[in-house]
Amino acid sequence: GAVVSQHPSRVICKSGTSVKIECRSLDFQATTMFWYRQFPKQSLMLMATSNEGSKATYEQGVEKDKFLINHASLTLSTLTVTSAHPEDSSFYICSANHRVGNTGELFFGEGSRLTVL
Amino acid sequence: GDSVTQMEGPVTLSEEAFLTINCTYTATGYPSLFWYVQYPGEGLQLLLKATKADDKGSNKGFEATYRKETTSFHLEKGSVQVSDSAVYFCALSDSNYQLIWGAGTKLIIKP
Numbered sequence: 107g108a109v110v111s112q113h114p115s116r117v118i119c120k121s122g123t124s125v126k127i128e129c130r131s132l133d134f135q136a137t138t139m140f141w142y143r144q145f146p147k148q149s150l151m152l153m154a155t156s157n158e159g160s161k162a163t164y165e166q167g168v169e170k171d172k173f174l175i176n177h178a179s180l181t182l183s184t185l186t187v188t189s190a191h192p193e194d195s196s197f198y199i200c201s202a203n204h205r206v207g208n209t210g211e212l213f214f215g216e217g218s219r220l221t222v223l
Numbered sequence: 224g225d226s227v228t229q230m231e232g233p234v235t236l237s238e239e240a241f242l243t244i245n246c247t248y249t250a251t252g253y254p255s256l257f258w259y260v261q262y263p264g265e266g267l268q269l270l271l272k273a274t275k276a277d278d279k280g281s282n283k284g285f286e287a288t289y290r291k292e293t294t295s296f297h298l299e300k301g302s303v304q305v306s307d308s309a310v311y312f313c314a315l316s317d318s319n320y321q322l323i324w325g326a327g328t329k330l331i332i333k334p
Contacts, residue, residue, distance in 0.1 A: 140322075150312070150324045199267065201322075212322055214259075214267040 109133055110202050112215030119190055120223055127185045127218045129200030135180035136202035140212065141173075144197040156183045190222045225250040229313045229325035236303055237333055244298040244328050246287075246313035254315040256280075256289050256296040257322070261310045270298075270311070308332045 109132040119125050129139055138157055142150040154175050156162045162175035172194075174186040187194055197219050201212040229246040236242060248256065258270040258280070271280030276291035285300045296313060313325040 150327075152322075201267075212316075213269075216265060217267070 110136075110200065110213045110215045112200055112218050114218060115216055116219045116221075118221045118223065121191055122189055124186055124188045125190055125220060127187075127198055127200075127220075129183045129185070129202070129215050131181045131202045131213070134202075136183075137180065138203040139177060139183040140201045140203075141175060141183075141185050142199045142201070144199060144217075150199065153185075187220065190220070192222045195220055195222045225254065225315060225317055225323045227313050227315055227323050227325040229311075229328055231326070232310075232329040233331050234328060235331045235333065238305055239302045240332075242298070242300040242303045242307075242330070244311055244313075244330070246296045246298065246325055248294050248296065248313075248315050248323075250294075250315055250317065250323075252317070254317055254323075256287070257314045257316065258285070258287055258296070258298050259312040259314060261312070261327075263309070267312070303330075303332050305332045305334050 111130045111132055113128045117125055140155055141153045143153050144150050152165050153168045154162045154164045156175050156177040158177045158180050164170045172188055177183040197217050199217040200215045227248045230244055255274045257272045259267045260270045261267050270285055271282040271287055273280040273289035276289055279288045285298055287296050287298045289296055308331050310327045310329045312327045314322045316322055
């Protein structure tokens with residue numbers, strides 16, 4: 107149980123276009139989803155926290171107008187990279203909060219590798 | 224604020240060698256501690272966890288003990304395999320269920 111699916115796993119786009127990444131919790135409801143960005147040889151960087159039905163909370167330094175997050179239902183959150191540029195190329199990972207035994211465990215999607223040409 | 228520090232990689236070992244990846248943390252309160260693993264081309268997955276002091280998490284031959292006195296959660300395995308080659312992340316979970324991550328340690332196992 108507790109499976110999180112991310113789509114697409116890989117996407118290549120031209121500079122200036124927008125890309126949408128979906129994160130779905132397949133067998134549970136996720137009131138909170140987190141979006142991370144991973145740079146080579148660096149740790150995961152939390153971008154934003156997404157709560158169902160409300161605006162996402164962005165971490166300092168993350169442009170909310172560039173990284174649009176929508177959490178329309180308890181099983182789906184989307185990240186849209188608007189007007190993508192080569193420096194946006196990265197690995198984006200989502201996770202969902204499934205409160206199992208109050209341990210704070212999160213479940214992760216497979217990640218989406220974005221390459222902007 | 225809370226933080227996690229883990230040893231830099233890459234760590235290169237021969238098959239059947241003993242593995243230790245160090246992880247120390249700073250936190251207020253009593254966080255839960257985790258090791259996540261990312262195999263090549265795959266997403267993150269939980270390897271093991273510990274929720275209170277002196278707890279030992281274990282999975283797939285890996286172990287880590289929650290040491291409050293040394294604020295550590297070192298990952299160990301007695302005999303590594305080539306299939307263990309991956310990036311390992313140490314993390315803690317604060318009261319808000321957000322994860323604070325270490326930088327990750329790439330492990331390379333040579334046959």
